[in-house]
Each structure stands twice: as C-alpha cells, then as structure tokens.
Amino acid sequence: MILFDFEHESSPSAEAAVARLNEVSEETRFLAGGTDLIPNMRIGITKPERLISLTSIPYAPPTLDAKGWLEIDALTKLSEIEHSKLVGDAAPMLAASAHSVAGNQIRQVATLGGNLCQETRCLYLNQKHDFQFVEPCFKRGGDCCYPFPKNKKNVCWSVYMSDIAPVLMALNAEVSVLGAGGEVRLPIAALFTGDGLRPHTLNPGELIRRIHIPPAPSHFGWGYHKSTVRGGLEFATALMAVALEVKAGGLVCSDARIAIGAVNEGPVRLDKTEAAMRGLELNPANLRMLADQASQEVNPLPHHGFSKPYLRDNIRVHLKRTLSLAVERAGKGLKENRS
Amino acid sequence: MRDATAKARPAPRLITLTINGEVREVMVRPRIMLLEVIRDHVGLTGTKDGCESGTCGACTVLLNGKPVLSCITLAVECDGKTVETVESLSEGGKLGDLQEAFLDQGATQCGFCTPGILMSAKALLKNNPKPSLPEIKKALEGNLCRCTGYNAIVDAILQVSDQGVAPLMK
Numbered sequence: 001m002i003l004f005d006f007e008h009e010s011s012p013s014a015e016a017a018v019a020r021l022n023e024v025s026e027e028t029r030f031l032a033g034g035t036d037l038i039p040n041m042r043i044g045i046t047k048p049e050r051l052i053s054l055t056s057i058p059y060a061p062p063t064l065d066a067k068g069w070l071e072i073d074a075l076t077k078l079s080e081i082e083h084s085k086l087v088g089d090a091a092p093m094l095a096a097s098a099h100s101v102a103g104n105q106i107r108q109v110a111t112l113g114g115n116l117c118q119e120t121r122c123l124y125l126n127q128k129h130d131f132q133f134v135e136p137c138f139k140r141g142g143d144c145c146y147p148f149p150k151n152k153k154n155v156c157w158s159v160y161m162s163d164i165a166p167v168l169m170a171l172n173a174e175v176s177v178l179g180a181g182g183e184v185r186l187p188i189a190a191l192f193t194g195d196g197l198r199p200h201t202l203n204p205g206e207l208i209r210r211i212h213i214p215p216a217p218s219h220f221g222w223g224y225h226k227s228t229v230r231g232g233l234e235f236a237t238a239l240m241a242v243a244l245e246v247k248a249g250g251l252v253c254s255d256a257r258i259a260i261g262a263v264n265e266g267p268v269r270l271d272k273t274e275a276a277m278r279g280l281e282l283n284p285a286n287l288r289m290l291a292d293q294a295s296q297e298v299n300p301l302p303h304h305g306f307s308k309p310y311l312r313d314n315i316r317v318h319l320k321r322t323l324s325l326a327v328e329r330a331g332k333g334l335k336e337n338r339s
Numbered sequence: 340m341r342d343a344t345a346k347a348r349p350a351p352r353l354i355t356l357t358i359n360g361e362v363r364e365v366m367v368r369p370r371i372m373l374l375e376v377i378r379d380h381v382g383l384t385g386t387k388d389g390c391e392s393g394t395c396g397a398c399t400v401l402l403n404g405k406p407v408l409s410c411i412t413l414a415v416e417c418d419g420k421t422v423e424t425v426e427s428l429s430e431g432g433k434l435g436d437l438q439e440a441f442l443d444q445g446a447t448q449c450g451f452c453t454p455g456i457l458m459s460a461k462a463l464l465k466n467n468p469k470p471s472l473p474e475i476k477k478a479l480e481g482n483l484c485r486c487t488g489y490n491a492i493v494d495a496i497l498q499v500s501d502q503g504v505a506p507l508m509k
Contacts, residue, residue: 005370034412104459104477
C-alpha cells in the first residue's frame, strides 16, 4: 500500500495526457509501467497528488521508416523490444540491453520511455525514511547529503541507472518529446542534465513519445556489457556500450562512440577516447591502451559500496573486452549478430 | 489556484477482476495494490507479500497471462483484467503437475518464495513447453529464494517439461 492518497485517471492518447497534465493544478505524474515510480512512491521519494495513466494508450509495434531509421514507440514494453525480430536485426545492441534490465516480471510491464525517465538512485535515497534514515537529503528537500556530507549545497551524487540510455547514445539515437506546444525531435543526449537533483531536461507535462535509431553503416560493430554482482535482477555496477565502424578491408577505425552508464548522474560519452580511436588500427595492444585511457577519462561516482578506483578498474577490464567484441563483429561485417 | 476538491480523499472505485476464473468486484482507492486485493479483499493468501518493492518476486501473479509483480501494480490499473494466482494450479484439493514436480525434487524449503516461482514457471512453460537451462534461469531471475540454492527448482521445471530429470522423492 502507498501511504498517501492520490487521484488516478487513464488517458486515451498521449496528446490528451499532456493536455490534461498541463490543465490540472496539483503535482501530477505520468504512470506507464510504474516499476520505478510506484516503489519510489512507496518509500516517499515522490508524492504526486495525481497520476495520469498511459497504460491504455494504444501503440504500434517497432517499424522502419522510409530512410531506414528504426522507430519505437516509447510505450513499448521492454519484453517486446527484447523479443522483437525487427529490433534484433536492426539494433541488436538495444535488444541486448532490454534483455538485461531487471527481471522478467519487470520487463513485462516496464516501458522504453519509462526506462529513460527513471529516477537516479543512491543507497541513502532509496530507503524508506521512517526508522534509521529519517533525515532528508538534498533530493528530498533536506540540507545535507548524508552519504557524502562534504558535498556542497544541492550537489547530489545519485547515479542514473538506465541500462538502455547509454546504448541509445552509442547508437546516435534521437528522441521525440511531446509537450504542450507539439512534438520536437532531439538527440538522446539532450534528455540528460548531468545533475543528480534533476537528472532530466524534460519539463512537467512533457512526454517521451518515440525513439528513432539510425540504420547501422556497413562494417559496423557493437559491444554491450553490464557489470553486475549477481547477473540478474540488478542495477548495473557499471555499464558500457560501444558502437564503431572500421574501414573496409582492415581494422582501422573510422568512427566510434562509447557511452558509459550507471557511474554518473547521467550517461556519459567518452569524447577523448573516441577521438583517439578514429584512424587507429584496433589491434589488441591498441584496445588495451584505449581501455586504459577510457578508465582515466571517466570520473565515476562511488555508489552502492563500489569505490571510484574499483569502478575505474571494472570499466578498464570490461571495456577492453567489449571493444574486442565490437571489433570482431565489425570485422565480420555482420549487423545481425546477437550476443 | 488549487480548487477546493483537490484535497478531498479520492473516492473508492469499483473494479472488476477475473481471479482464477471467478469474477470479483472490489471497491478500491487508487493507492491500493493488486496484491492487497488478492490477499486482503478476496482472501487468497497463497500469493506472498515479501519485499513490497518489486525486488523479490514472491508476489508474482499472471495478469492477462503475463507474470507481473502484484506488489507494485495498482489495483485500479487491473480493472477488467484476468488474474491467475498460485491457487489456480491445483484443482479440487489435488496439486497440479508443476507443484508435484516441486515436491518430487524438494524444490521448496521455507516455501515463502514458492508461489511466485510457480507462477513464473507457469508463464514460461505456457510459451515454451521445453525450455533450456539458460531459458529457465532467465525466466526465474526475478524470483529470489534464500533456501534452496535454485538447483532443485530448475530440476523441477526440467522434470515437469519431460527433459530427462527423474523425481528424487519417488
């Protein structure tokens, strides 16, 4: 049971939901799968007075548009993405990341848009504040960051844990956001502020409507790794997504994108390492050098008991393997290989 | 400006659920979870209330045939839907094949997680009558068991799907 009352209504369409949210005066949230929002309401991180449910809005299955871009409705369930043949063929890294989210029961109801809009996490924040952890931190309107008491005012080191956002960043995806003024299309990176207190740039009354993924070029390779302790039903310790292209007939990198997730307040691109990769032959010695460089470029927040040096080491080791896998796939020229 | 009715307590709403083939009508406020309807309003206490945060899987039920966590599912969201709980597995006091296989393999100790695991297994076997070992493990990743170590549970599913695992107890 949630320990406070709230109103609940269903919306027949995304446009109606946005119009309704802009019309009501009380604090209102959209409800899709609810696998992040409902537990957060249970422990009191958020206390909306009204929920507008999006679950009865019909949505189309993933499609390819005229230019070959993969279009996925934000209300698509993660289990549908995981099992979609089209997604598996056109963007296997996205299917792999959807497959790695939480557990089966959660993937049955959790949506793609909801996964991107999830709240940041921190061991202190994600506690019910009724017994031991009673003092509110900055994120709950308090005046101290209790896990990191030396933090300056309103600096929140909570971590953004989406498994899918780094993949979409590596794939150069775009996102359509529906607001009161209509729909705008943005690069996925524009969704994130990098601020733990307010991790998304979306305003109240704005809604992610669909995701667009460009077609993979030839000689494209991808690698995805989610470091976890148990291997299932878990948020990531660190998460890496690699998308690269090699020049025909060799292993010289012509373009690369590396996104790291679950170690900062938002997903991060490794610009310097990407720049160093371009024009470089991706042999094992160079991959090791790139992974070393990447682990120094990323600046992980200590989270959930993992220290900064450990997270750097984790990224160094697993990014090397992820890069090798991506190079192997690119070398084969396969676009459709799945892990 | 907030209108005068905004702070009024939301009125209970009548929802209709088909639970294990029986149509039930219950009055719920929006904050009530499906799990509370099943256990407290309808009285089917086979479904267990574990972590209440969507972490342990003990509350797994099938909602329109799909395994979901009833502790983080609002009851008002389930209006008009079909729910299957662990009680649907037995008929007339006789355990179903899946439950018998769990007994045969000793796949239950304290038993608290078992109703959720049975429903996850039922959902798996409905779509995939002969699941492989990795498929079974993936399907059960959302169910935590602190007693058995999982091997007996996996064996029970292999047994009931007729994949060469013999009953231990017979």
